[in-house]
Amino acid sequence: MSHRWVSRTVLAVAALAVVALLVSQSQGRASSAAPLPSAAGAESGRAVRVVAEGRLTTYPGAEVLVGSEVAGTIVSLPLVEKQSVKRGQLVAELLADDLRAERAEAAARVAEADAEIRLYEIELERAQSLLAQKVDTASRRDKALRDLEVARARRATAAATEKRIEAQIAKRRIVAPIDGVVVVRHVDAGEAIEAREGIVTIADLSKVRIEAEVDEFDAGRLVIGSPVAILAEGYDGTRWSGTVEEIPDAVSGRKLKPQDPGKPSDTRILLVKIRLSEPTPLKLGQRVEVEIGG
Numbered sequence: 001m002s003h004r005w006v007s008r009t010v011l012a013v014a015a016l017a018v019v020a021l022l023v024s025q026s027q028g029r030a031s032s033a034a035p036l037p038s039a040a041g042a043e044s045g046r047a048v049r050v051v052a053e054g055r056l057t058t059y060p061g062a063e064v065l066v067g068s069e070v071a072g073t074i075v076s077l078p079l080v081e082k083q084s085v086k087r088g089q090l091v092a093e094l095l096a097d098d099l100r101a102e103r104a105e106a107a108a109r110v111a112e113a114d115a116e117i118r119l120y121e122i123e124l125e126r127a128q129s130l131l132a133q134k135v136d137t138a139s140r141r142d143k144a145l146r147d148l149e150v151a152r153a154r155r156a157t158a159a160a161t162e163k164r165i166e167a168q169i170a171k172r173r174i175v176a177p178i179d180g181v182v183v184v185r186h187v188d189a190g191e192a193i194e195a196r197e198g199i200v201t202i203a204d205l206s207k208v209r210i211e212a213e214v215d216e217f218d219a220g221r222l223v224i225g226s227p228v229a230i231l232a233e234g235y236d237g238t239r240w241s242g243t244v245e246e247i248p249d250a251v252s253g254r255k256l257k258p259q260d261p262g263k264p265s266d267t268r269i270l271l272v273k274i275r276l277s278e279p280t281p282l283k284l285g286q287r288v289e290v291e292i293g294g
Helices: 002-033 037-044 097-132 138-171 216-221
Strands: 050-058 063-067 072-076 090-094 173-175 180-185 198-203 208-215 227-231 240-246 268-276 287-292
Touching: 050 216, 050 268, 063 180, 090 198, 097 138, 138 173, 208 216, 208 240, 208 287, 216 268, 227 268
Parallel strands: none
Antiparallel strands: 050 208, 050 287, 063 198, 072 090, 090 173, 180 198, 208 268, 227 240, 227 287, 240 268
């Protein structure tokens, strides 16, 4: 029994040694045939591709929500969507009949004060002449001077009122602040609006770019000037080119809900700006996918 037990033990140890040797040789061959991805990337010199989602936006100042400083009723709104507009062109006009009537009254008071001023100037000149001839007293001259000063003050008040009303009327005439295209019309003629409420959105479609939400963990892979491929659903795989134009210095919260349900929506991102190298048929706000580098 003792001899058999020793033989079996020796055979088991020998088998384990053979298995260990085979596993070691297999791992060595795998290691030499397939280096780590980072080493492979370094040897080939190929940059790592970063994939992210984004939207087509305008450059700062190239998209404006045009509204009114005051509340009122729209009596004129000549613009329609997709219409080109120039800076200073009429966008909308609010009802201002009552203000125009008040302006007319103020203008009449100015004219009345002008007539009084001319009269008191003549009276003052006559009183000064009589006083010089010692035909009249100084009190008549003083009264003529006081009447003239009162008339001039009355005119200044009426003129200031007229200017104030003109400024209020001007606020009811809304004009385009930039050259561009009407992308959205938010209200229609005849509607009453509140102060600061949007009337139309105007955008300069010649000044657009991509804002891509790149995961913060890919920050080290981003380089200014890197080539970018841009894709969007509905265009049969068409790819447009661009370059990384701006990389922010701070991360922010994600604004776009990931299309892939497997991706977390609460991750921090870098809002990378991408300059387009060619015209595209993409629409403002349209979701795209970008491939940076690679």
